[in-house]
Every structure is written in structure tokens, then in C-alpha cells.
Amino acid sequence: MSSYEPRHDELHVAIIGAGLAGIAAALELKKQLGFERFTIYEKEDSVGGVWRDNTYPGCGSDVPAHWYSLSSELNPDWPSYYVSQPEIRAYWERVYNKHALAAHTSFHTEVVRAEWDETRQLYHITLEDTRSKEQRIVDANVLWWAAGGFHAPFFPEDVPGVKDFKGDVWHSARWNHNVDLRGKSVGVIGNGCSGAQFIPRISEDPTVQVTNFVRSPQWFVPRPQFVYPAAVKSIFRHIPGIMRAYRAWIYWKSELSFLTFNDTDNFMHRAATKLLTEYIRMTAPEEYLDKLIPAFPPGCKRIIVDPDYLKSLHRPNVDLNWTPIDSVCEEGLKLTTGEVVPLDVIIFATGFSLLPSRLQISGRSGETLHEFFDSIGGPSAYLGLAVPHFPNFYMLLGPNTAGGHASVIFNEEVQIDHAIQLMRPVLRGKAAAFEVKESVFTRYNAWLQKRLVKSVWAHCRSYYRGRTEDGRNYAIFPGPVSLFWWLARKARFSDYEAIGAEKFERERRAKRWTRRIGAAVLALSVVLAYRSGWRLPMLVRMARSLTSFA
Incomplete structure (x- = not known):
């Protein structure tokens, strides 16, 4: 090309x-x-x-x-x-x-x-x-x-030994589509946006045993997903201004969320914290609640728009493991307690x-x-x-x-x-x-x-x-x-x-003087018009011509 x-x-x-x-x-x-x-x-x-x-x-x-x-x-x-x-x-x-x-x-x-x-x-x-x-x-x-x-892709420096693992290992940003996960034990390191998106998908198959190794909890908000009907798409396409107005509505709704989460010492933030806490309590398994609800305020990390991650934790083939990882070994992941979790596949969902x-x-x-x-x-x-x-x-x-x-x-x-x-x-x-x-x-x-x-x-x-x-x-x-x-x-x-901007600076100075002269002439014209009793339409025509000149 x-x-x-x-x-x-x-x-x-x-x-x-x-x-x-x-x-x-x-x-x-x-x-x-x-x-x-x-x-x-x-x-x-x-x-x-x-x-x-x-x-x-x-x-x-x-x-x-x-x-x-x-x-x-x-x-x-x-x-x-x-x-x-x-x-x-x-x-x-x-x-x-x-x-x-x-x-x-x-x-x-x-x-x-x-x-x-x-x-x-x-x-x-x-x-x-x-x-x-x-x-x-x-x-x-x-x-x-x-x-x-x-x-x-970012690989945590405090998780050494990746080359020692005898199974398949990759980062979520470089997904290995050649590996069939059916019937395998999969360890996922990280629970940010990427991990939260693919864990519900790969765990849909009950033969895939997923263990999510988590360092810290995350805040989640519900994901209000819906499909646009054909009629709405037609309106967006054929009626001028509607689609741009809809985009503006999304924009301002997002700006309001900044006001909610930026300052931790206001009513909106406290109310949002309460709502998000309740969402986690209602959606996630009770056995994980004590660790799933963060101690830090919402917004401190990127809030995850929940793609059914919390619901997926109810599946019998999905586990959370909060024990810190010591290293990767031949069999899987060695934890700081000395326990080795045997795995067939390790997936890093650890960002960039x-x-x-x-x-x-x-x-x-x-x-x-x-x-x-x-x-x-x-x-x-x-x-x-x-x-x-x-x-x-x-x-x-x-x-x-x-x-x-x-x-x-x-x-x-x-x-x-x-x-x-x-x-x-x-x-x-x-x-x-x-x-x-x-x-x-x-x-x-x-x-x-x-x-x-x-x-x-x-x-x-x-x-x-x-x-x-x-x-x-x-x-x-x-x-x-x-x-x-x-x-x-x-x-x-x-x-x-x-x-090397002499020509540019000369042009800028000329434009500034042109605007100043135009403004001065306009002001003088207004004074003369007032004293001479000129009518408004004539004044408007003069102002337009002078504005166009400036």
C-alpha cells in the first residue's frame, strides 16, 4: 500500500x-x-x-x-x-x-x-x-x-516466573484464540475493566473453571444496555439535529457524573456511594461482600460499568482468590501462603x-x-x-x-x-x-x-x-x-x-490594528449618528459594513 x-x-x-x-x-x-x-x-x-x-x-x-x-x-x-x-x-x-x-x-x-x-x-x-x-x-x-x-501490555513486576509455566499464558490485550478453554482450569490475574468483561463470557461454559486472583476490590455501576430500534435509527439518519442533540444529552449526563464523584465531601458523592454499595450487595454472592466493597471512595479508580461480572460470581465454576501471588510456577500460581493453585491457562488482565x-x-x-x-x-x-x-x-x-x-x-x-x-x-x-x-x-x-x-x-x-x-x-x-x-x-x-515567525507576527499585528481601527471607526460613527439624529436602519447598515471590514 x-x-x-x-x-x-x-x-x-x-x-x-x-x-x-x-x-x-x-x-x-x-x-x-x-x-x-x-x-x-x-x-x-x-x-x-x-x-x-x-x-x-x-x-x-x-x-x-x-x-x-x-x-x-x-x-x-x-x-x-x-x-x-x-x-x-x-x-x-x-x-x-x-x-x-x-x-x-x-x-x-x-x-x-x-x-x-x-x-x-x-x-x-x-x-x-x-x-x-x-x-x-x-x-x-x-x-x-x-x-x-x-x-x-503491562505485566506486574511482583509476579515473576511467567516463563516457568508449562501451560498457556497470555495477556488479555493479546488474546490467544487458538487455545480452547473447554475443560480447563483458567487463572485470571486482575479484575479491572478487561477482566470484568471477559470473565462472564468465558465462564458461560460450565466446564471452564475460572479463578480470579484479585489484589483489590472495584466499584461497579449497572450497565443500562439497550438496542436501538430501526425507527430510532431512521430518525437519527433523516431528521437533522436529533442525533446531535441525543449525543449532547449523553455528554451532559456524563458531566453530571463528574460532579458526583470528584468531591468526596458532598451529598451527591455520599448518596452515590450508598447506591453503589447497595448494588454490589444485591448483585454479588454474600460470601464475597466483605471484600468486594471497596474502602476507597467511588471514582478513585475507573468505575466499572458492570458487564454481569458480579452475577457471574454466583456460578459454581467461578471463584475469587484474594491471597497475594508470590510467583508463577510450572503447575500454576504460587501464593504467598505457599499454596500452589494448579492451572492449565493463566491470563493477565493487568492493563497497559x-x-x-x-x-x-x-x-x-x-x-x-x-x-x-x-x-x-x-x-x-x-x-x-x-x-x-x-x-x-x-x-x-x-x-x-x-x-x-x-x-x-x-x-x-x-x-x-x-x-x-x-x-x-x-x-x-x-x-x-x-x-x-x-x-x-x-x-x-x-x-x-x-x-x-x-x-x-x-x-x-x-x-x-x-x-x-x-x-x-x-x-x-x-x-x-x-x-x-x-x-x-x-x-x-x-x-x-x-x-522564524516574523511573517506570522507581522500579519497578527496587522490584524490587531485592523480590528482596533474598525472598532474606533464604528464607535465614532455611533457618536456621529446619535448627534446627527440618523435613523436606526442606516446605523445598522453602517455597522455591518464596518464589521465586515474589520
Whole structure:
């Protein structure tokens, strides 16, 4: 499959990843800027990102489908309120094909290194063919990290010995569909969103004995699933505004949930805690209740939209084991008590690493992005998008952009719009680069962490905090997504160092003076009109003409 390759001295945008963020970014480059000289570099052989890689039984989104989609690509044909992995992947493939992005995509191509050239004001990018391991170098004026927030499957460091196991072992994000689980003893490590989705599915077969090894409990909410009738889909398709209004209703309902769970010291949170506790008591087996109800407040970890996990615990072939794991051994799992639980299959449902380990991006000083993050105590970015010392480098779903209650696609769209505003002068030859000011970066992250310390997310161990009790939270944005939109809706160029932007700055100054002159002329016209007794229609016509000029 062909892809766009830059020629010498030709402006070029490199996008890392053909997942949801990469597709959305490429789409807006074409739609907003009419820019076609970009390449999406994807290390796998197809698009879809996390929804390509995760194919475990029961895999799906816990965000309603009509909000877990692009605002510019609404889909009237979603079959149900929540949708499954195949349906989500099919949606993104349709968007990708609709906008002819295949001509801009290089598959089997991993970005392993990117180095900023201060003289030429661009990145030298080292690419590797994932099949032949051959490397080549391309240049890009803008580097867009669209690899998303979930990278390699995470395996807990305190569970050693995986290679010693004589049975089959895999991570939920790399499901082994070649293994028949019938008649087998299956150990599942982890009870987060993934484990909660596939345990009810694999345990439907009574010959599959499932033991879920759990470190800590989770909060659950009921899953209000329903199918959209054909008549409703027809209304969405043919009556303008209805589907967008429905999406807005889902949006505001989600925003209300943030107000409920963010602050632990309010009536709404206490009421929600009581309701969720009652839900667990009514749904789960009585023998597990003392350990299933968390001591930490709801919202501290991502709340699980219950896909019948609690009901599945009533099955005779499903057990919970709360004893800490010491290691993996030949026969199965050895617990800290010395007991060995014999197993045929071990499945890790333990989440993801939030940063790619191999990718090395070097900025103006030669320092890599990983080194910069280490120097400040962990991943941070301005609006989860821009990092000082790294010109023309933009992250999508970077540090502190996720919402525990919302669709990440919304925040990604906000970030894309912000980045497009910064790219426009560069791609039109009016500026060489933009780099967020260190003072702006520092002030923003100090404000952000101050809010997080006082929030619900400070009350427990979670992957939001690097899987520690006291680590810095580098995943969550501490506010409703409406606040994130407000902060990022317009790029303030005063927040960025403009490099080689003399033409751009002249145009900005000219526009400011034009607006000021137009406003002054309008004000003077109003005064003269008032004193001369001019009639309102004439004044309106004059105001319109002056406003159009300004």
C-alpha cells in the first residue's frame, strides 16, 4: 500500500500511529487545512489501535457509542447504547476508508527515533520496517504523537516466573484464540475493566473453571444496555439535529457524573456511594461482600460499568482468590501462603504501560522526552499536548488528559483543534516552529496537580498514579471535559515561543490594528449618528459594513 513520502525541502507532517487519534488527526489536517503532505506511520498491518489489538471475549467500550465517536462523523447505525470491539473497529475503518487515508499510511513501520534539527527546524525521524528490520530516515516539520494512552501490555513486576509455566499464558490485550478453554482450569490475574468483561463470557461454559486472583476490590455501576430500534435509527439518519442533540444529552449526563464523584465531601458523592454499595450487595454472592466493597471512595479508580461480572460470581465454576501471588510456577500460581493453585491457562488482565518504551524523541537540547519526564518527576505536558524544548511536537491523549467519566475522543478532538491552530502558520510557510514556554508549562501543571491532590483520585492506588499509593497522577484531567475544552479551545500564541515567525507576527499585528481601527471607526460613527439624529436602519447598515471590514 503506497503512502505519501516527503521530497527534499517539502513541508511534511509525521503522525505516529493509525489508531483512533491518528485517524482523527489526519482527518482534520485534510478538512481544516486542506493539507495532504502527511504520513501516518503504523507498526502493525492495519488500523484501529487498541480496538484492533484487544479481541478478548466480551471486549467493548464502557462509554456510550454515540459519544465514543467523532463529532464530525456521527453514526446513526450504532446498534445499541454500548457497542462491542468489532463494531467500534468497523466504524473507524469506515472513517479511514471514507477519507482515503490509505494513501497516506505506511504500515509495518515503527518510529524508533526522532531528533530535532535546530538549524533546519525539523525532525529527522528514524523508521524501521517491523518485518525486515531495515531502517530509513525521513524529515518532518511537525511530529504528531497519536499512539494513544495504552501501549504494551503491562505485566506486574511482583509476579515473576511467567516463563516457568508449562501451560498457556497470555495477556488479555493479546488474546490467544487458538487455545480452547473447554475443560480447563483458567487463572485470571486482575479484575479491572478487561477482566470484568471477559470473565462472564468465558465462564458461560460450565466446564471452564475460572479463578480470579484479585489484589483489590472495584466499584461497579449497572450497565443500562439497550438496542436501538430501526425507527430510532431512521430518525437519527433523516431528521437533522436529533442525533446531535441525543449525543449532547449523553455528554451532559456524563458531566453530571463528574460532579458526583470528584468531591468526596458532598451529598451527591455520599448518596452515590450508598447506591453503589447497595448494588454490589444485591448483585454479588454474600460470601464475597466483605471484600468486594471497596474502602476507597467511588471514582478513585475507573468505575466499572458492570458487564454481569458480579452475577457471574454466583456460578459454581467461578471463584475469587484474594491471597497475594508470590510467583508463577510450572503447575500454576504460587501464593504467598505457599499454596500452589494448579492451572492449565493463566491470563493477565493487568492493563497497559502508558508510555512506549522504545520510542526516543530528542528536543532542542538533545535531551529525550523520557529523560525530560524523569527530570521533572514524571510525564507532564501543557494541555496534555505540548512540552517545552520540543518544538512542533504534539501529543494526543498525553499526560493528564483522560477523564474517568468521559469519552477520550472528545478530549482528543479538542487537542487536535488546538494543535491545528499552531500548525497552520507553519504549514503555510509563515513560521518555522512553535514551542510552549516553560513558565506556562510549569504554571499549568502546578495548577493541575493542586486540583488533583484535593480530588477523589488521591485516595487509592491506581494506574492513574503509576500503580502506587502516593505517586503523582499523570493520567487524569481534574475537571469536567467542558473545562478542558474551555482551556484548550483557542491557542494563545503568547503561551508559545514563535521561531522564524516574523511573517506570522507581522500579519497578527496587522490584524490587531485592523480590528482596533474598525472598532474606533464604528464607535465614532455611533457618536456621529446619535448627534446627527440618523435613523436606526442606516446605523445598522453602517455597522455591518464596518464589521465586515474589520
